[in-house]
Amino acid sequence: MDLINNIRIHNELKEGKLLNEKGELNECGYSTKVIKEYERKSIKAKNYRIKEWDYYFISNSRIGIALTFGDIGYIGSAGVTLFNFDEPSYKTQSDLTLCPFGKFNFPNYPHTIQKLEYNSSKIKLSFENIKSDDSNSNEEKIIKYLKCTSTNFDGNGNSLIVDIKLTDLPKDSMVIATPFNNFPNAFYYNCKTNNMIAQGTIKLNDKTHLFNPENSLAVLDWGRGVWPFEFTTWYWGSLSCRLDDDRTFGFNIGYGFGNTSASTENMIFLDGNAHKFDEIQFEIPKNLDTNEDDYMSDWKFTSNDKRLEMIFKPIINRFENTNLLLIKSTANQVFGKFTGTAILDDGTPIHFKDKLGFAEKVCNKW
Template identity: 45%
Template sequence: MPRNHEVTTKHPLLDNKGELSEPGWSRSLLQKYDRSMIKAPKWRIKEWDYYLVLSDEFAGAFTISDDGYIGLQSVSLLTFGDKPWEHTETVLNAFPMGKINLPSSSESGITKYEDKRLQMKFEVLEGKRHITCHLENFHEGKPFDCNIYLEQPDMDSMVIATPWDKKHAFYYNQKINCMRASGYMQYDGKKYEFNPASDFGTLDWGRGVWTYDNTWHWGSGNSDIDGNTFGFNIGYGFGNTKAATENVIFYNGKAHKLDDITFHIPESSYMDPWKFTSSDGRFEMDFIPVLDRAACLDYKIIVSDQHQVFGKMSGTAILDDGTKIHVKDMMCFAEKVHNKY
């Protein structure tokens, strides 16, 4: 059965009891997030901004987050050449509980984190986003720097509001795909420059109250296909999706809603070929992994087992009007993450 209730009016995200007023999906942030309306303890609130900027040859990922009893700020550099390579550096903060002051909307404001080692800022400008970062001793004693612009014309995004099966717990999330990227990253004497004709950034903006033990699947990618912008967001495991899934195709700024997607991850290895299938037949893809950005943390109370796999996707996606889009060797990622936190 299709699960695709679309929210179309502006109103507060939470009611007076601290529960979602209207579970569903929307094309923009129609439901207003207000941290003071949350009824759960402060240490259960999770807020984050995550940017991924991706080309066929390299990528950068940037996170500023306040996850209640822990803050997690991270920078990743990935290269996909003959010998794929990645390095992630993470700064942890104890009990930020709102002190990082992430904006209540993705549509304006500045998200920033600063200490002696790391200065990172995400700024919303007119029709674009600006990412700057300087990190001392990123790897082998050498610093990392970036100065990146992402174009954001008037276009649809994917917004989801789902409850967890626990009182006062909810997931409010926006994915903005297909933002053309320019600017550069710099590390170890090498400059990695983004080309807006072919390279894109994605924003994963999230606010909510999570349950403790969760496993999710998420995949995302963007490309230019014959002069048309194409992107997708697929995933599950983020709360109760009875009202709506977060599966969407983006084509020239418009969102095309999908039903259920299944990730077929080989048991043999994350680096073996994957498949993606859809309940409505509108997203059928093969995926050839290039790099597994694997991370496993086990602090007993806080456990994280992550596999963010970058690779090339080929197959077909079908728009709302039946138009078939042929995808060939599109660089993207898909992940499976298990967290206790």
């Protein structure tokens, strides 16, 4: 690992194919664009080891919606979670499919023209990217349409209906290609896009929640890869918000997703521009009696280069514990408010207070 003043030099990815003819990563590192060519057919692993997913979270700081669709080999899943951060409360409905093995045809890129659909008696889900007809721009712009109908969502026969449009995709995203030690055909290719502008509605039981572009933002977690069948613990945090001066601000932070010696996935975003920083530490408090993680007490986050320092006050812990034969997962996805300071590449400090985001600790064997 190359270091300058104890801070690593991160490898920036170059354009080209993600995998070589052996199914191994051609290059490890990060980018702010999806410049590596991912193709499922280039993977040299069994179908049941391949993982592909799209996850969206949209919020106006009072109401949030999470939409997820994944093919993790043995299981395909679609799900929707509605959050009320004022009460606070949440409700999830999901549906599982056995052994999809690629039949959903997940796209090779996150922001190209495409349509991804899931249809069952419980959930109908559609993620569609179309070309904008913006006549004032010479650049091709993408609009994302997210739709979901979840039947009997509240247990009283009422369906949840989600209809959201995402625009103003930022210039930069967090993109990383990560290997796994001792597993040459295993890799994780990931794009996280923060601060997309959201507009639309959520309808449930004669009540409509509005997402207005002035106060509603979205993040996409787009993941493709082959994961080794062993217990993995990862940490992930995300924020998309507006500052007091109305600029969009956010970050992507995390670790535990394979060997990150070539680069971390930690980035700060201001008005669509990425600012890379090194390592982050999630400091989850412990319960004094049990010595277990106390997810609903205040967390602390520190970076080794002092670029991001903050406190996180939890509101909701979306807890899931899954044990389905070959798949085991314990997830604590905690939503709350971040307060702290971020330092841009030019040394400018950005202060933020009580901005809604989330942080999670997930233990998987899948």
